[in-house]
Amino acid sequence: MNVTEPTANMSINTMEQPRVKRQIKAKSKERARELLRMMMLIRRFEERTYQEYTRPGQRIGGFCHLYSGQEAVAVGISAVFQKGKDYLITAYRDHGHSLALGMDPKAAMAEMFGRATGCSKGKGGSMHFFEVENGNLGGHGIVGSQIPLGTGAAFALKYKGIPGCCFTLFGDGAINQGVHNEALNLASLWRLPVVFIVENNKVAMGTQVERASAERELERRGSGYNMPYRAFDGNDLDEVIEVVGDAAERARKGEGPTYLVANTYRFRGHSMSDAMKYRSKEELERARLRDPIILYEQRLLQQGIITTRDSEEMESEVRQIVDEAVKFADTSPHPEPEELYTDILSEKYPLHK
Amino acid sequence: MPEIQFREALRQAMVEEMERDETVFLMGEEVGEYNGAYKVSEGMLARFGPKRIIDTPISEAGFCGLGIGAAMCGLRPIVEFMSWSFSWVAIDQLVNNAANVRYMSGGQFRVPIVFRGGNGIAHQLGATHSHRMDAVYSRIPGLIVVAPSNPYDAKGLLKTSIRCDDPVIFLESEMMLNDRGEVPAEEYTLPLGVADVKRTGSDVTIISWSKCMKYALKAAEMLEAEDIDAEVIDLRTLRPLDEQTISQSIRKTHRCVIVDEDWPYCGMGAGILEKVYQHCFDDLDAPVKRVCSEDVPSPYNHYLELQMQPNPEKVVAAVKEVCYR
Numbered sequence: 001m002n003v004t005e006p007t008a009n010m011s012i013n014t015m016e017q018p019r020v021k022r023q024i025k026a027k028s029k030e031r032a033r034e035l036l037r038m039m040m041l042i043r044r045f046e047e048r049t050y051q052e053y054t055r056p057g058q059r060i061g062g063f064c065h066l067y068s069g070q071e072a073v074a075v076g077i078s079a080v081f082q083k084g085k086d087y088l089i090t091a092y093r094d095h096g097h098s099l100a101l102g103m104d105p106k107a108a109m110a111e112m113f114g115r116a117t118g119c120s121k122g123k124g125g126s127m128h129f130f131e132v133e134n135g136n137l138g139g140h141g142i143v144g145s146q147i148p149l150g151t152g153a154a155f156a157l158k159y160k161g162i163p164g165c166c167f168t169l170f171g172d173g174a175i176n177q178g179v180h181n182e183a184l185n186l187a188s189l190w191r192l193p194v195v196f197i198v199e200n201n202k203v204a205m206g207t208q209v210e211r212a213s214a215e216r217e218l219e220r221r222g223s224g225y226n227m228p229y230r231a232f233d234g235n236d237l238d239e240v241i242e243v244v245g246d247a248a249e250r251a252r253k254g255e256g257p258t259y260l261v262a263n264t265y266r267f268r269g270h271s272m273s274d275a276m277k278y279r280s281k282e283e284l285e286r287a288r289l290r291d292p293i294i295l296y297e298q299r300l301l302q303q304g305i306i307t308t309r310d311s312e313e314m315e316s317e318v319r320q321i322v323d324e325a326v327k328f329a330d331t332s333p334h335p336e337p338e339e340l341y342t343d344i345l346s347e348k349y350p351l352h353k
Numbered sequence: 354m355p356e357i358q359f360r361e362a363l364r365q366a367m368v369e370e371m372e373r374d375e376t377v378f379l380m381g382e383e384v385g386e387y388n389g390a391y392k393v394s395e396g397m398l399a400r401f402g403p404k405r406i407i408d409t410p411i412s413e414a415g416f417c418g419l420g421i422g423a424a425m426c427g428l429r430p431i432v433e434f435m436s437w438s439f440s441w442v443a444i445d446q447l448v449n450n451a452a453n454v455r456y457m458s459g460g461q462f463r464v465p466i467v468f469r470g471g472n473g474i475a476h477q478l479g480a481t482h483s484h485r486m487d488a489v490y491s492r493i494p495g496l497i498v499v500a501p502s503n504p505y506d507a508k509g510l511l512k513t514s515i516r517c518d519d520p521v522i523f524l525e526s527e528m529m530l531n532d533r534g535e536v537p538a539e540e541y542t543l544p545l546g547v548a549d550v551k552r553t554g555s556d557v558t559i560i561s562w563s564k565c566m567k568y569a570l571k572a573a574e575m576l577e578a579e580d581i582d583a584e585v586i587d588l589r590t591l592r593p594l595d596e597q598t599i600s601q602s603i604r605k606t607h608r609c610v611i612v613d614e615d616w617p618y619c620g621m622g623a624g625i626l627e628k629v630y631q632h633c634f635d636d637l638d639a640p641v642k643r644v645c646s647e648d649v650p651s652p653y654n655h656y657l658e659l660q661m662q663p664n665p666e667k668v669v670a671a672v673k674e675v676c677y678r
């Protein structure tokens with residue numbers, strides 16, 4: 001990939017409509033349908049989570065951050081993710097990535113309900129989903145904290161001679177943490193197989209990118225490390241597959257890390273308690289015109305890969321899957337009181353307790 | 354006396370001190386345009402403008418260090434942590450710089466800065482967002498650590514902290530921000546380093562601070578029914594510790610329970626316990642008991658989280674144990 005020239009940072013106003021005619025990057029038509037369905041599943045899962053969180057008798061607690069609007073990033077990565085070799089790590093907005101990598105929606109919902117059947121046995125919550133079998137190194141609650149961890153996963157791959165890579169994701173706010181600098185330098189210095197991906201949803205909690213980063217072309221925050229960097233349309237699934245796929249190939253071939261900025265938008269508030277006073281209704285409406293799911297759905301329709309009926313069927317399928325996930329979560333047991341004391345160290349040491 | 358929320362008491366203290374002293378300013382994530390993640394700084398940007406109410410990027414190490422540098426050069430920053438849990442990423446600045454500059458410069462520089470925000474376990478925030486930083490900072494010479502339990506103390510102590518010429522770690526709790534309490538309209542300040550006996554009693558001394566004071570006071574009430582007369586000390590400042598008030602009380606009651614939300618091992622209560630044994634070993638009629646959080650990371654699940662923490666019932670049980678009842 002030859003992308004050292006920065007591309008303009010697309011703002012929500014200037015992002016052009018993605019080309020409907022664009023070639024499908026999924027490996028097959030069947031796979032394209034699966035990817036669309038996965039995006040729909042994530043959206044449905046998140047919107048249902050919103051309902052469950054806000055309804056009386058709240059069964060989901062703590063901080064909860066929804067991924068609605070950003071689905072194409074996680075799902076695009078999943079299309080190039082090589083299970084068994086690759087890793088992914090992200091921040092607390094982690095439901096979408098986890099589902100895209102293959103987490104059972106039941107285990108995901110049960111985690112938010114704090115149940116023993118959750119992906120982290122009810123101990124982690126919404127911000128801390130993990131799934132070792134899928135190479136899912138987790139959601140991480142401290143902003144920026146996962147960036148060196150992802151770099152470490154890449155180090156382990158290189159050390160063991162495994163031709164995989166680690167997709168290391170973080171928000172536009174996280175690039176202002178100190179570890180961002182340290183990890184980028186280490187990754188490039190040691191040519192580690194990392195794909196750094198900034199999910200630029202334009203705002204960190206209530207702080208717009210322009211109020212937090214002196215450099216507005218965020219991809220340039222990856223410059224100065226002797227690695228390629230570029231921004232791309234994170235709402236266009238095929239573009240994600242193409243750009244992230246190239247960077248992953250580079251990494252797997254031993255050519256080192258790449259710094260990517262996926263321009264996208266979050267439709268919901270930062271977390272559940274956000275009144276969103278920092279953005280106008282018009283801005284949100286404009287952003288919704290570029291809904292990544294609708295864009296991809298239309299592309300598949302126009303290219304005859306799906307019919308309207310297929311798409312309706314998918315909608316009702318995902319609705320059912322999410323209903324079942326909620327039912328499962330709701331009827332699952334809470335962890336036993338003894339669980340408070342397990343999973344702390346690898347085994348009981350003789351003098352402990 | 355007007356009754357106000359804990360968060361309003363904090364805001365009043367900051368506003369009054371900013372009115373009084375041009376060098377005081379507030380800096381942190383979402384303190385301005387968003388009006389504070391927990392609305393502590395609500396309205397302050399409108400009142401003081403962006404020169405003095407400063408929104409920062411998510412760069413805790415950077416803006417804490419910047420604040421310390423500004424304090425060395427004559428300003429009095431108030432730095433808000435959205436949560437004290439996030440101070441881990443800035444801890445080098447607080448521990449190496451804020452705490453040591455006066456000493457290392459042989460007294461040439463002072464660091465008049467307040468770091469404040471929510472500390473401890475809130476509600477199902479999980480292991481990364483539930484840290485109790487009490488002991489982490491209280492063990493550092495060169496820092497002052499303040500942890501009020503009610504709006505009145507919070508206002509008086511925060512005003513003094515802002516005027517203080519040393520770095521102050523000011524621990525609040527997200528779970529207390531809605532608490533209401535009487536706060537006089539007239540100006541007042543409270544001294545740092547002085548504990549407050551919130552309830553007098555003769556049978557046992559319960560030592561606590563911050564959020565856990567509620568459990569201590571509630572337990573004292575419950576113990577009345579069992580004919581146990583508990584004295585409850587609110588430490589208010591964890592460093593420097595008011596050892597005198599503690600000793601005086603234990604010399605009277607001969608029994609002691611320490612209640613805090615920290616972990617048991619090397620936790621804040623352990624440090625206080627050592628002081629109690631140093632000063633009062635011969636006065637004690639029973640070993641001191643501690644009620645603290647379980648020795649585990651903070652779980653997300655609601656019930657496990659409750660199980661982990663102190664509560665009034667656990668305090669009552671500990672008191673009965675030290676009273677051999």
Ligand SMILES: Cc1ncc(C[n+]2csc(CCOP(=O)(O)OP(=O)(O)O)c2C)c(N)n1
Binds near residue numbers: 172
């Ligand atoms: C070190 C640290 N500081 C502050 C926070 C509180 N916080 C959580 S998310 C967030 C905004 C992060 O925005 P961004 O990185 O853009 O990711 P997004 O939420 O938009 O996905 C903040 C300030 C935190 N979790 N960790």
